[in-house]
Every structure is written in structure tokens, then in C-alpha cells.
Amino acid sequence: MGFWACCDNCAMSTAPMQNPPKPQSLTDLFVSFTLLALQGFGGVLAVVQRELVEKKRWMTREEFIDDWAVAQIMPGPNVVNLSLMIGARSFGLKGALAALAGMLTVPLVIVLLLALVYAQFAGHPGVAGALRGMGAVAAGLIAATGLKLFGALLKNVLGLRLCIGLGIACFVAIALFRWPLAYVLLGLGGLACSMAYQKLKP
Amino acid sequence: MNEPIHLVFGLQDWFSLFFHYLTLSLLSIGGAITTAPDMHRFLVDQQHWLTDEQFNASIAIAQAAPGPNVLFVALLGWNVGLNAGGMLTGLLGVFLSLLGILIPSTVLTYAAAQWGHRNRGMRAVRAFKQGMAPIVVALLIATGWILASANGSALKDWPVWLLTGMTAVVVWKTRLHLLWLLSAGALLGWYGLV
Numbered sequence: 305m306g307f308w309a310c311c312d313n314c315a316m317s318t319a320p321m322q323n324p325p326k327p328q329s330l331t332d333l334f335v336s337f338t339l340l341a342l343q344g345f346g347g348v349l350a351v352v353q354r355e356l357v358e359k360k361r362w363m364t365r366e367e368f369i370d371d372w373a374v375a376q377i378m379p380g381p382n383v384v385n386l387s388l389m390i391g392a393r394s395f396g397l398k399g400a401l402a403a404l405a406g407m408l409t410v411p412l413v414i415v416l417l418l419a420l421v422y423a424q425f426a427g428h429p430g431v432a433g434a435l436r437g438m439g440a441v442a443a444g445l446i447a448a449t450g451l452k453l454f455g456a457l458l459k460n461v462l463g464l465r466l467c468i469g470l471g472i473a474c475f476v477a478i479a480l481f482r483w484p485l486a487y488v489l490l491g492l493g494g495l496a497c498s499m500a501y502q503k504l505k506p
Numbered sequence: 507m508n509e510p511i512h513l514v515f516g517l518q519d520w521f522s523l524f525f526h527y528l529t530l531s532l533l534s535i536g537g538a539i540t541t542a543p544d545m546h547r548f549l550v551d552q553q554h555w556l557t558d559e560q561f562n563a564s565i566a567i568a569q570a571a572p573g574p575n576v577l578f579v580a581l582l583g584w585n586v587g588l589n590a591g592g593m594l595t596g597l598l599g600v601f602l603s604l605l606g607i608l609i610p611s612t613v614l615t616y617a618a619a620q621w622g623h624r625n626r627g628m629r630a631v632r633a634f635k636q637g638m639a640p641i642v643v644a645l646l647i648a649t650g651w652i653l654a655s656a657n658g659s660a661l662k663d664w665p666v667w668l669l670t671g672m673t674a675v676v677v678w679k680t681r682l683h684l685l686w687l688l689s690a691g692a693l694l695g696w697y698g699l700v
Contacts, residue, residue: 341573374622379534380611381576388612389619400616408604411573412580416600418567419581430696432559437695439562440654440666441687442569444673446539447650451678453643461636471644478543479648479655482551485533485544489641493535497637504629504636 325361327394330402337406461503470496515590527606538576540645543652558656560585579607665700
């Protein structure tokens with residue numbers, strides 16, 4: 305413990321690892337992921353990276369980036385996918401389920417309790433206003449996640465102009481025309497993937 | 507303000523709720539939040555199972571609470587269930603929505619994770635990653651837009667848009683903890699400023 309504690313703040317895991325730390329048991333996985341989830345207000349990803357890579361060292365930075373790429377490509381909540389894969393690394397399917405349960409169970413109870421508390425006061429104009437304000441902030445947060453990821457498009461094989469064109473088409477279809485997501489993903493997404501396939505010609 | 511909704515839910519309606527989430531699960535590339543516009547279209551516009559206020563409150567409460575943001579799906583199910591009866595149907599709604607949104611994607615992810623690791627270099631895998639990237643980015647921005655416009659789309663609602671826009675810039679450019687922003691939004695709303 306002491307050894308790892310001395311470089312809690314290291315961003316890179318450069319130390320050679322003979323016996324990389326692993327979760328001890330399914331309970332360890334469950335408790336660890338519960339604690340991670342409870343620290344994550346408005347997004348758990350940053351907490352997962354800090355705790356599991358930098359503090360607990362259950363995985364290297366490289367392993368984390370690999371898993372995160374897959375978690376993003378696959379459908380489903382990214383952080384849920386990520387915990388599933390991290391749990392599976394040590395204990396297979398059981399580990400995946402333990403990590404998943406840790407990530408969801410206690411936060412679910414908390415969010416339902418919050419909703420109940422909210423319902424008691426929903427009639428109060430201040431509460432309705434507060435929720436309205438928080439809703440506006442939440443909208444901004446989600447848009448900002450998109451803006452943050454925009455940087456990743458600079459290296460995209462499609463080229464920046466094509467990316468922006470596809471992005472605008474997608475935005476117009478979803479946000480302005482309110483078309484069903486399935487059509488947009490299959491149509492525009494399929495088009496984008498086949499263009500990328502062409503560009504990646506070996 | 508919309509009128510409260512009182513629903514009479516049959517087996518078919520519960521099934522249709524569950525089935526809709528099963529489908530959305532497979533489409534939720536980039537996170538469950540990217541399917542929020544479709545959930546809004548289905549739950550509010552098409553089925554009239556939820557009011558706009560309930561939809562937005564579900565997302566705002568889930569954002570304010572710790573844990574993965576996908577829990578907003580549980581709250582949407584909770585509110586549909588409440589509209590269809592009471593606490594018990596509410597819990598049924600939570601159960602069906604959360605299982606629906608999670609089962610297909612987690613099974614698929616579990617199966618594909620190792621395959622993806624082994625075939626990272628394959629052309630089709632790389633084409634999928636590269637092709638979907640601009641779509642995923644645009645979907646996130648579109649989701650922010652839809653949430654902001656549900657709060658109000660008229661010119662007199664400009665403070666809401668301003669708050670959303672400023673939040674987006676602050677989150678994008680700084681590492682300020684989200685709790686400060688949510689608190690600021692709550693305070694501004696409490697005093698009727700947005």
C-alpha cells in the first residue's frame with residue numbers, strides 16, 4: 305500500500321509491475337464500484353480513471369484507453385460498459401456483473417429517493433424553478449461533452465470538413481426535424497462508416 | 507405548465523415500454539443520453555405518457571445525483587409508472603426501463619469487448635470507429651439543444667438559453683466541478699431568474 309500511496313499523483317504508471325494489484329474478490333469489486341459511482345456527480349468517467357488507474361492501479365493507462373474506446377463504440381452507457389469490462393478482466397462474467405451491480409444499485413436507490421423528495425415539493429414555485437435552472441445546466445453539460453469530443457475529429461480519416469458536414473446533417477435531423485434516432489444512425493451513420501471504409505483502403 | 511397525466515396501463519403498454527427501451531439500447535452508441543431525443547419523441551410526443559416537465563425533471567435529478575447518468579432512464583420509467591398508478595407501478599416502470607436499456611447493450615458489449623481487442627487493426631472496425639465519431643459528437647450537441655428547447659423556445663426564454671450556452675462553454679473550457687454549476691442553476695431558477 306505504502307509504495308503505491310507515494311505516487312498517488314502520478315499520471316503515468318511507469319513502475320514495472322511484477323504483481324499488478326487486482327481486485328481481491330467480487331465484494332471488493334462491488335464496493336469499489338459503488339464508491340466510484342457515489343463520487344461521480346454528473347459523470348463517473350473521470351473518477352474511474354483517477355481511482356482505478358492512478359490510485360488502485362488495477363489497470364494501466366493503456367488498458368484503460370483500450371477499454372474506453374470499446375466502451376464508446378458499443379451501444380449502452382459508456383461508464384456501465386467500462387465497469388463491465390474492468391470487472392470481467394479479473395473475474396469473468398461474475399466480475400462483470402459485480403462491477404455493474406456496484407455501479408448501479410446504491411445510486412439507483414439515491415436517485416429514487418431524490419425523486420420522492422422532489423415530488424413532495426414539486427408544487428413550490430422555487431423548486432420548479434430550481435429544477436428548470438438545473439435542467440438548463442444539464443443541457444449545457446451534455447452539449448459540452450460533444451464540444452470536448454470535437455477535438456478527436458481533427459485526426460479523423462474522413463477529414464474535418466466531411467466530419468463537420470456529417471455532424472451538421474445529424475444535428476439538423478435530430479434537433480430541428482426531430483427524426484427518429486434509428487433512421488439517422490442507420491442512414492447517416494452507415495454512410496459515414498462506408499466512406500471511412502473507403503478512405504481506409506489499405 | 508402541462509396538466510398532470512393519469513394513465514390506464516395494460517400489459518401491452520408495459521410491453522411496449524420495455525420493447526422500446528430494448529431497441530433504444532442497441533442504438534445508444536455514445537451513451538444512453540444520445541437516445542434521450544428519441545425517448546422524448548416516444549414518451550412525450552407520441553404516447554403522451556409523460557409531461558415535458560416530468561421528462562426534464564427526470565434528467566435534471568439524475569444529473570444532480572451521484573452515479574452514472576443512465577439512471578435518468580430509471581426515473582423516466584418511475585414517472586411513467588407513477589402516472590399509471592402509484593409506487594408499485596412506479597417500481598415496475600423503473601425495473602422495465604432499466605433492464606430494457608441495459609440488457610441488450612451489456613450482453614453485446616461483453617461479447618464484443620474481447621473480439622474488439624483482438625481485431626483493433628481490422629479495417630471494418632477502424633471504419634466503424636472513424637465513421638461514427640462525427641455522428642456521436644453531433645448527437646451529444648443535439649441532445650443539449652433539445653433539452654434546452656424543452657425549457658422554452660420563445661424569445662422571452664433567452665435567460666435559459668444563455669445559462670445553457672454559458673454552462674456548455676464553462677464545462678468545455680474549464681475543469682470547474684459540475685456541482686457548482688448545478689447549484690448555480692438551481693439558485694438562479696429558485697429566484698426565478700431563468
